Amino acid sequence: MNEQRVIDWADATWLNPPLHAVRSGEDLVVTTRDRSDFWRTTSYGFVRDDGHALLTGLPDGSAMEVTFVAEFDTLYDQAGLMVRVDERTWIKAGVEMSDGVPHLGAVVTHGMSDWSLSPVPDWRGRRVTLRASRSGDAITVRARRDEEPWQMVRLAPMPPTAVALAGPFCCSPQREGLRVRFTRFALGPADASLHS
Template sequence: MISPTDRDIPFADAVWLNPPAEAVADEAGLLVTTREGSDFWRTTSYGFVRDDGHALLTDFPPGTAVEVTFRADFTELYDQAGAMVRVDAGTWIKAGVEMSDGQPQLGAVVTHGTSDWSLAPVPDWAGHEVTVRVSRSGDAVTVRARRADEAWRTVRLAPLDPDAEARAGLFCCSPQRAGLRVRFTRLAAGPADTALH
């Protein structure tokens, strides 16, 4: 069962990992502009390490969930945004919407020393508000996502050391360019989900 996120987190109360070119808070949320070539990736297939994507993070202890809502308005290859779980530079999860193969894709990258990547096309999510939810329980993080108020889709179940000190929140990157602008409308927290299904 998915638990409600009962606490909005003011964007000003979270901390930037790799501040973006610009982040402007207003009545509509937070508008973030990326730096050129920003990304999170470790080694697999490409042979490089990137750890300069933009992430605005808050505490993510066991037994909690974090939700990130944003508008999926992407036009160029690898434009991406969503939710990140971060332990350190070699241990993290990013999940959200990314432009690949000419259309928006719902996916996740799980990194334990090296990164993996999974994708599924969501062309009808383009230009819509999307929410990504990460829920931490036991030795796992469950990642879910949905367009607007539609039903949740399970994206990934990934391992995370139950004793790890982790942070979670929003992220965005533009590996192929500068100046991607992402409108985030909500960062929220609550209790972890009580069941996987």
């Protein structure tokens, strides 16, 4: 997982600009708008496509990494990495507050969204990195806390001919004002294997 190129924040484009996005040294501090979210239909019956994502190209054979720190305290506060083809085809993966505990999870959307979560209470307030590796017909999502070993989060389908974008995302479906400090945004080669 080497040979990465750091992406300048200015070299990516906002899908739904946040309330604030301010550089702080090398970091980007983002503040969410009220009731921002990404979701399509399943169980809740609504479509939301107004979360904040800073996106750039994710060609086949590449992997995107995003690192952030956030203090989640409200239900559904979330931040991480998004891979997006269009409003009906996307993946978001990261840390999300659910039942008072931070969870590591992913939503994969092909027309309708799904949702998977696993509690990570000791990740609260820590530096988290998400990695989306694109190879052939798949996106492999991994995550880690600080410099700990990578954990597998999801293996999801992605049409090999799709033009996909990727980058940091955050949203706060229940409020305004989640602040996320994104500390790294980098692109490199796709993982050589599903297993590290």
